[in-house]
Amino acid sequence: MSTKHIILGALMNGPAHGYSLKSGSAIKVLGEFGINDGQLYPLLKKMTDDGLIAKEIEYRESGPNRHNYHITDAGRKEFISWLTGAEGEERAFRYEMIRKDEFLNKCMYLRFLENAGSVEKIRKQIAETEATIDDFRKAYDNMNSRGFDRLHIMIVRYCMMNQETRLLWLKEMETEFLNNGPVEKKKKKKLNRMI
Amino acid sequence: MSTKHIILGALMNGPAHGYSLKSGSAIKVLGEFGINDGQLYPLLKKMTDDGLIAKEIEYRESGPNRHNYHITDAGRKEFISWLTGAEGEERAFRYEMIRKDEFLNKCMYLRFLENAGSVEKIRKQIAETEATIDDFRKAYDNMNSRGFDRLHIMIVRYCMMNQETRLLWLKEMETEFLNNGPVEKKKKKKLNRMI
DNA sequence: CGGCCCATGTAAATAGTTACATGATTAA
DNA sequence: TTAATCATGTAACTATTTACATGGGCCG
Numbered sequence: 001m002s003t004k005h006i007i008l009g010a011l012m013n014g015p016a017h018g019y020s021l022k023s024g025s026a027i028k029v030l031g032e033f034g035i036n037d038g039q040l041y042p043l044l045k046k047m048t049d050d051g052l053i054a055k056e057i058e059y060r061e062s063g064p065n066r067h068n069y070h071i072t073d074a075g076r077k078e079f080i081s082w083l084t085g086a087e088g089e090e091r092a093f094r095y096e097m098i099r100k101d102e103f104l105n106k107c108m109y110l111r112f113l114e115n116a117g118s119v120e121k122i123r124k125q126i127a128e129t130e131a132t133i134d135d136f137r138k139a140y141d142n143m144n145s146r147g148f149d150r151l152h153i154m155i156v157r158y159c160m161m162n163q164e165t166r167l168l169w170l171k172e173m174e175t176e177f178l179n180n181g182p183v184e185k186k187k188k189k190k191l192n193r194m195i
Numbered sequence: 196m197s198t199k200h201i202i203l204g205a206l207m208n209g210p211a212h213g214y215s216l217k218s219g220s221a222i223k224v225l226g227e228f229g230i231n232d233g234q235l236y237p238l239l240k241k242m243t244d245d246g247l248i249a250k251e252i253e254y255r256e257s258g259p260n261r262h263n264y265h266i267t268d269a270g271r272k273e274f275i276s277w278l279t280g281a282e283g284e285e286r287a288f289r290y291e292m293i294r295k296d297e298f299l300n301k302c303m304y305l306r307f308l309e310n311a312g313s314v315e316k317i318r319k320q321i322a323e324t325e326a327t328i329d330d331f332r333k334a335y336d337n338m339n340s341r342g343f344d345r346l347h348i349m350i351v352r353y354c355m356m357n358q359e360t361r362l363l364w365l366k367e368m369e370t371e372f373l374n375n376g377p378v379e380k381k382k383k384k385k386l387n388r389m390i
Numbered sequence: 391c392g393g394c395c396c397a398t399g400t401a402a403a404t405a406g407t408t409a410c411a412t413g414a415t416t417a418a
Numbered sequence: 419t420t421a422a423t424c425a426t427g428t429a430a431c432t433a434t435t436t437a438c439a440t441g442g443g444c445c446g
Contacts, residue, residue, distance in 0.1 A: 039433075089320060104350070107346070150371060233407060261424095
């Protein structure tokens, strides 16, 4: 279970309550990763039962009480063992990334669409990607100028690089479809055009 | 449910039986996407009940019988509607890709590891990535020389480009860690805001 | 006052994995 | 003869999503 490790990872930086794990001030991983209440709260309970984390309830007069969770020794051990181990770092099988990307997935079947429809789809995706790059670049510059730690800057950098690669490819796709589309293939061998 | 659409997409190319969807000759998407029997067979049954696909049993003397599924009009309609629609093509939220990538995920916490351990991890990942690139390049060249349709070539191309970007970044990471490592001993307090 | 943010949860459904079960053909 | 491949499936479990339920505080 990976969500478990994300929670442990978050709690390695100090205690946090459920809501803050999703949207609070600590590391916003869970929130931005899109965990939902229906999974988070039961999982916190289970991890407590398993002895990986423990909680103290913070009774507050203004606002609802908070259940502050902190990582236990067992949890820390589990986390480090996960971090050290090589599990999940194996080579991706060929089309793994396609399945994880709905747009890419759809691209597999673009030949069932009119050419114009494909181009429209690709252009929309180009716009999305450009916006995302912009967002990442802003975060990247901001983190750099504020002297954030290199590790986190590098991770944002990777996200940015990835989106830039995506944009490059999308533009190739657009060109491809504008030159008659890749659907009617084979006969004309323009094999040498791409590297 | 996305697996449903993958099955519909596969059947858009013509009928197939369960086993061939996983490992057969057509598009090996499902097999390479890693679907498992426990999901595939019940899903095929459900989709049949829902009227998206239909089956004919092919009784064979040599070898087990095959349940050949074909897409129905309702299934075709559902598929085209999914393909045309924009659902799932929205902009990725910031750390989506990290969560989908166990290695990246671990990278977030590399500061809890000894520098040497991090470098080792990164180098192993570099080796994996180089092997993957090699694999993609071979597939790409092969598909090109055999006159495959452009669409599928382009998709393999994207996979390749992505891995190349990954390699680039991994090498940056390696350098980063060799130059003392990005693990600052200094301000950890500002970690919170952006990430 | 109405709606959003904070903060906790539960219930029900869907999705996906792992393990098991069967039985025939084919290749080493 | 043993193992792998072909081909189907079920059962039990785990993971995830969606929807609901609660209640105080804050803002316009």
